[in-house]
Amino acid sequence: MDNQTELLKGIEKRIEANTVAIDVNKKAISELQSTINHQQKGNLRVTGLPEKDDENMRETIIGILTKVIPVSVDRLRETVDTVHRLGQRASAATSNDLPRAVIIQFGMRTVRDEVWKKSKEDFSKEDRLARTKLWPLVQEARSRGLLHVFM
Numbered sequence: 001m002d003n004q005t006e007l008l009k010g011i012e013k014r015i016e017a018n019t020v021a022i023d024v025n026k027k028a029i030s031e032l033q034s035t036i037n038h039q040q041k042g043n044l045r046v047t048g049l050p051e052k053d054d055e056n057m058r059e060t061i062i063g064i065l066t067k068v069i070p071v072s073v074d075r076l077r078e079t080v081d082t083v084h085r086l087g088q089r090a091s092a093a094t095s096n097d098l099p100r101a102v103i104i105q106f107g108m109r110t111v112r113d114e115v116w117k118k119s120k121e122d123f124s125k126e127d128r129l130a131r132t133k134l135w136p137l138v139q140e141a142r143s144r145g146l147l148h149v150f151m
Contacts, residue, residue: 041109042081042105042106042107042108042109042112043103043104043105043106043112044103044104044106044112044115044116045101045102045103045104046061046064046101046102046103046104047099047101047102048099049099049102050099051085051089051099051100057083057084057085057102058080058082058083060083061080061083061102061104062076062077062080065080065115068115068118068119069111069114069115069118071111071114075111076111078107079106079107079108079111080104080105080106080107080111081105081106081107082103082104082105083102083103083104083105084102084103085099085100085101085102085103086100086101086102086103087100
């Protein structure tokens with residue numbers, strides 16, 4: 001009986017140690033997630049950009065951004081930190097013909113905010129009417145898994 005009691009006490013100690021370790025890990029994960037979220041605040045995600053062989057995503061994005069906000073190309077080159085596509089390029093066998101999203105990391109949040117604001121400005125009345133007419137088609141495409149974002 002003493003042997004079993006000792007085994008049980010040993011197991012209880014290990015359970016207690018594991019419980020403490022789990023709590024420490026949960027706290028570390030929470031802090032890490034908070035750090036990641038803070039770092040991603042300076043990012044923008046762009047979807048729907050067609051993929052090309054030997055593409056220079058950074059220059060492509062800077063070209064698009066110069067049309068969105070009236071900032072010099074040199075200033076954008078200074079403030080756009082990195083640009084990359086998410087995930088791995090799909091092979092012909094696994095391709096779903098959807099281009100991978102692009103993440104833009106800005107060195108200055110003010111420039112990111114300006115891009116976000118300008119890209120979300122209100123559409124003209126004609127654009128709003130056209131989008132309203134297209135919306136049922138967008139919903140149908142989404143339900144079939146063919147469309148993720150409507151720009």
